Amino acid sequence: MNITFPHLGNTYIAAKVLFDALDVEYTIPPISTKKTLEIGCLHSPDDICLPFKIMIGNYIESIEKGADTVLITGSCGPCRFGEYCELQKKVLMSLGRQINFIVIDEPSKIGIKEFLNRLSSVAKDSRLSIYKKIKALNMALKAINLIDEIEKECRFFAGYEKNKGEFSKLLKDVKREAIESKGAEGTLKVLENYKDKVDRIEIDNFKTPIKIGIIGEIYTIIDSLSNLYIEDILMNLGVSTKRTLYPSWWVKNTALSALKINRSPIYKEAKHYLGMCIGGHAQECVGEAMLNYKMRFDGLIQIFPVGCMPEIVSKAILPDIEKRYNIPILSLVVDEMTGEAGYYTRIEAFLDLIEGRKRMCI
Amino acid sequence: MIIGIPNGLLNIKYRDAIQEFLNTIGFTTVVSPKTNKEILDLGVLNCVDEACLPVKIFHGHVEYLRDRCDIVLVPRIMKLNKNEFICPKFCGLPEMVKYSLDIKNIICPTITAYNEKTLRNSLYNFSKTFRVDKEKFKRAYKGFKSNIYKYNKTSISNPNLRVLLLGHPYLIYDDFINMNLAKKLHQNGVEVFTEDNIEPYDYTYRLIKKPFWTFLRSTYNCAISLVETGKIDGIIYISSFGCGIDSFSIDLIKKDIGSFPYLVLKIDEHTGEAGIDTRIEAFIDLLKRRSKNEYNISSLG
Structure with a gap:
């Protein structure tokens, strides 16, 4: 059994730690590029949303490298993501690729026994004791928390750095070294090293950079191919960006929601506008917008793929927040045909607007 | 009070039943006309660009009814079968209508109807906002049940x-x-x-x-x-x-x-x-x- 998984931000580093520690064979799909997207678009239905297409590209590229089992999470909410495994398996089968799917669904929907069954089938080939397997899971959790923490700090303090480009260089280095290092412990050590390094980079506290919150659909704001590297561009322009929806946040949120002890302030803030979960991350998007406003951010950028059902609802709500609280919001809709030039022009124009507002002290 | 019923989305199927229910309670109802060019234009003008056509048309119906009644009924239909959903846009429809059209006079009951009991409960909660007594509700509910539209079977002479x-x-x-x-x-x-x-x-x-x-x-x-x-x-x-x-x-x-x-x-x-x-x-x-x-x-x- 050779396990693979679709890319989602930094999860590949956590997956490397997990499978190294479990001593299971695995394949990390090559970093998503334009070619991945092209392969995905070729084999996917037209109307499907962008994440589906990139995932198909990821699978096919890693099948070519020898993978035969796909591990993904599922959901039973009203969003399309829950049905992905169904159609993806059919697409891959019609291409003549025999592949197994391990779908980690919510335990409340499929039953706790089935859930544990599926979890244990991931580590079927591993000959370690159950104690060591749990330890491996713990290490993976630690890794995802560390790398997300590093990325979060780099993105936010990029506006305050004394020597331009230090944070962006550090972020590139940590990802490269983490994936090149040997073994699970090695990766964790690299991550811990870099965690210290981030704190030692000099920052200028008197700077007042533009601060932008990034909200929207979880996959498109995490996956840098689908949002055309928006965070890197903003980082290079000296803009501080912040987003809450990281893979580590998702893990924590899902676990807490399953136990019904989720007290995240996001839901409290969103309640006035959207009182219930309507699938996807529409509620989080609205809540985030409110939280970012309260933290005195200068502007918000919402990103979602074409036809994303929950985000269409939140897009209808955001103009009201914009008007009432006087905070500019830019909605960017991405798909495989998004042109770079038009996309960047809109972002630059948005930044100019915010700069103008700052100068006029609005 | 005049309640407006937009003639779009699933209301097309349940329009008569809803009308009968509200009439028995004692309200006057007004149903928007069948979709036409004017309503389509109103919807396309006011709705979010990315939404699908039926949702846009529903916006058009609400906009049409806005000044023709006291309050517009925009139901939030959550479930018609157990553990199944309709569509995220249906769950968030009242919010979409409210903020896209900037309309205050809408009433949005949450309908969960995967069996007799849940349907009855949702309708009862809806009627409670108007302070309807139980006896009246019973009659109205009966009217609702008997008026759910039944589609007649098609019969054609040439079934080639x-x-x-x-x-x-x-x-x-x-x-x-x-x-x-x-x-x-x-x-x-x-x-x-x-x-x-x-x-x-x-x-x-x-x-x-x-x-x-x-x-x-x-x-x-x-x-x-x-x-x-x-x-x-x-x-x-x-x-x-x-x-x-x-x-x-x-x-x-x-x-x-x-x-x-x-x-x-x-x-x-x-x-x-x-x-x-x-x-x-x-x-x-x-x-x-x-x-x-x-x-x-x-x-x-």
């Missing part, structure tokens, strides 16, 4: 060609959106089946995961059970552009039925009628030729 018309109810029964599709098919001597006049078997065991959308389950079951029993000659799937559920069901059906004749019509606010006509005529020609010629092999390879 039989076609299954698939799609969401608000596309099939809105003659403005689908440009009189059913009528056009009848004129060409084709008998039309829809979801409402067949009783499908459950074929979802063929799928890896039990689908959690009511529409996906029903369309899939309809298509597969009619294809398996050989009752139809072709399938026409009418879908609105950007529909998330259809993007799955179209492909799930296509991958299961193989080379069975299958026409997908995508509809949005710019669709031209002539193009649709040509495609339907071509499809019917294809079906006729297939029934004459047993060797369905294309000469083009």
